[in-house]
Amino acid sequence: MEIVTGKSSYLTALMVAAGPASSAVTTHLNIDTRHLEEDRSYTNQQNQFILLASLRGILLDCSRSGWDGEKAVPITGSVIGNAIKVINTIPFTVGIPDISPQPNGKIAFEWYLAPYHQLIISVGPTSDVAYSALLGSQRIMGWKQLSLISDLIEEMRAKYGLIPTIR
Amino acid sequence: MDIYSRFLYQDGQYKKNPPRIKHTAFHVVNGQVSVYQTDALNDPAIWSIATSLNPNRRVHGRGDVTREDIESVELNIMIEEPPPLHRNIVGWPNEELQQLSKAQELATKAKLILA
Numbered sequence: 001m002e003i004v005t006g007k008s009s010y011l012t013a014l015m016v017a018a019g020p021a022s023s024a025v026t027t028h029l030n031i032d033t034r035h036l037e038e039d040r041s042y043t044n045q046q047n048q049f050i051l052l053a054s055l056r057g058i059l060l061d062c063s064r065s066g067w068d069g070e071k072a073v074p075i076t077g078s079v080i081g082n083a084i085k086v087i088n089t090i091p092f093t094v095g096i097p098d099i100s101p102q103p104n105g106k107i108a109f110e111w112y113l114a115p116y117h118q119l120i121i122s123v124g125p126t127s128d129v130a131y132s133a134l135l136g137s138q139r140i141m142g143w144k145q146l147s148l149i150s151d152l153i154e155e156m157r158a159k160y161g162l163i164p165t166i167r
Numbered sequence: 168m169d170i171y172s173r174f175l176y177q178d179g180q181y182k183k184n185p186p187r188i189k190h191t192a193f194h195v196v197n198g199q200v201s202v203y204q205t206d207a208l209n210d211p212a213i214w215s216i217a218t219s220l221n222p223n224r225r226v227h228g229r230g231d232v233t234r235e236d237i238e239s240v241e242l243n244i245m246i247e248e249p250p251p252l253h254r255n256i257v258g259w260p261n262e263e264l265q266q267l268s269k270a271q272e273l274a275t276k277a278k279l280i281l282a
Contacts, residue, residue, distance in 0.1 A: 058179075069176055069221050071196055100179035103194040104263075110189065112182075115275045120190060122267060132268040134275060141268050 044092035051087045054099040055080060055107070062101040073105030078125040082146055083107045086123055089150045094157055095164040111163045119162040121152070133162050169234040170206040171244060171254055173277070174217040175227045181279050188230040188277040193270040199255040205231070214282055216252070230277035240272045
């Protein structure tokens with residue numbers, strides 16, 4: 001098993017977004033952020049590696065009809081492709097989800113914090129992504145375009161706390 | 168108390184830590200989810216049903232729900248024999264999103280029992 005590390009632009013992007021103050025602080029404190037950048041790059045790639053490995057397992061196990069021993073719809077290449085798009089959207093600053101195949105041929109990304117604090121994002125072959133969350137007594141659900149999935153993840157993280165932030 | 172067991176034959180239907188059932192275990196097929204009423208049976212008898220249904224597959228566990236759990240998410244239980252003790256969870260909405268939400272909630276109420 002090989003995990004390839006490389007220079008990440010995430011921290012750089014964050015510092016640019018934070019503006020001059022960020023550079024001033026790091027210069028003043030004489031902080032060498034290069035190792036931090038590499039650590040975060042490693043974490044990000046490690047998370048992606050875990051998720052892609054899970055996805056590969058799903059592709060191997062669930063690409064034929066009836067993979068569940070009943071009437072499951074096969075997980076197709078287009079579903080895997082859309083799931084990879086979601087994986088590439090998940091920022092390294094949030095906890096990684098569980099990935100499961102659904103008998104309807106879709107793939108579920110699940111962030112589970114507690115019985116009534118959980119989120120499912122269900123990805124299929126089309127650009128429509130379903131999501132369903134339990135937040136206490138609230139039921140939050142809807143559809144989102146795949147191209148806007150990063151907005152959904154951020155909303156669920158920041159507004160509802162349904163996706164844990166990793167510090 | 169009426170207890171209904173959903174048998175688990177795949178890793179992706181449950182998590183060991185923390186122990187819980189995933190929504191995928193209660194995925195609707197043809198408007199229903201197949202379960203067995205198991206409150207009158209002991210564990211060996213329950214597992215023997217699970218094995219007899221799919222002799223070539225390993226039984227990982229089961230998710231137990233009560234009638235109250237099912238009715239609390241506005242679903243119903245329907246007797247459908249044979250085989251003996253077979254039931255279906257019915258009353259699922261037609262819309263996929265509503266099904267996902269109900270399966271999520273029912274899975275949250277289910278108790279995981281590993282084989």
